[in-house]
Amino acid sequence: MREWSVGIVGGSGYVGGELLRLLLGHPGVSDIQVTSRRHAGRRIGTVHPNLRGRTGLKFRRAEDLQPCDLIFIALPHGESAEATRQLAQLAPLLIDLGGDFRLDDPGTWRHYHGVDHPLPDELCEFVYGLPELHRERIRRASRISSAGCNATATILALHPLYSRGLVDISRTVVEVKAGTSQGGNAPTAGSHHPDRSGALRCYRPVGHRHVAEIKQELGLRPSDPLHFSATAVDMVRGVQAVCHVFLRDPSLTERDIWAIYRQDYGPEPFVRLVNEKRGPHRLPDPRPLAGTNFCDIGFVRDPDSSRLVVIAALDNLGKGAAGQAVQAFNIVSGHSETRALEFTGLYPV
């Protein structure tokens, strides 16, 4: 099978580091270039200490990037759109991990952002990079916009129910808890250790950016309700989405719901259905998923109402970012979808 030359733009960030870790172990990748403005000329192990001694690769300036087969764009939100124009001259396949191209429709973008998208005609060129929903489109894509981390957990948790019209959509409440690495490596007042350590900070009670892509993928209109809040918790990696949905047909049993989830996710290599009868690991918890590409999903039926609580967990840098992007690369390149993503996580951690 052909070997690919790959670029990573924004490679000194947390997502860039995770991409490097995965791609350095990928047998289908022969050559990697990685850019950084601050660290050009330095070995990557000086910035990503887990990769020390793994490779002699050094960061280079974006201006020095040479043509290659594929570029992963791991720039901060809002920076990809402009960069895409230049990067498209260097590589026929782009996988963007930011949020700039996740919405299909320029009108929807304007609805959520209050301004026009800088490249509105490009939005439809990008395939939303969530393999469980768009595998065949990803296989043929030349532009992929990898799904957001909170969005991936929420969409995978709810899609089996929404796609079948089983939910009273006016009542769904999603509470996401997210680890600190979600905010990237740039220090802010809120990330200063004495302020951040031990904090339980509801940073986006309403108006989270990911709501737009979640609604798009669940087949909702921008005006449809989805009650979504996000809280930053005291862990480094991890997202847990606790989704309260109300079934339109209260006679649906837990067994019926299992059958639905198994039908959608049974063959999926990275979605695991979790529902142990006893013990501390009955429901999905992101902690043992650190470094993996798994999204664990479980649910509990409330016996006293039509409520179903669906819980999804993942690593925001894994299935929520770099792992998912490598999964998309595997699909496009014809490698086994699990290539370089076999890590099972650590327990205990």
Ligand SMILES: NC(=O)c1ccc[n+]([C@@H]2O[C@H](COP(=O)([O-])OP(=O)(O)OC[C@H]3O[C@@H](n4cnc5c(N)ncnc54)[C@H](OP(=O)(O)O)[C@@H]3O)[C@@H](O)[C@H]2O)c1
């Ligand atoms: N963190 C997550 O959990 C997560 C999950 C899913 C998706 N994402 C998305 O993935 C992207 C990268 O996230 P991240 O967490 O890796 O961010 P990050 O840690 O802040 O890294 C981004 C890197 O981009 C470079 N950069 C910053 N501003 C730039 C600019 N104006 N122009 C060019 N380069 C710039 C910086 O490197 P230099 O200064 O060294 O050049 C920085 O190390 C973001 O769009 C984010 O929304 C993140």
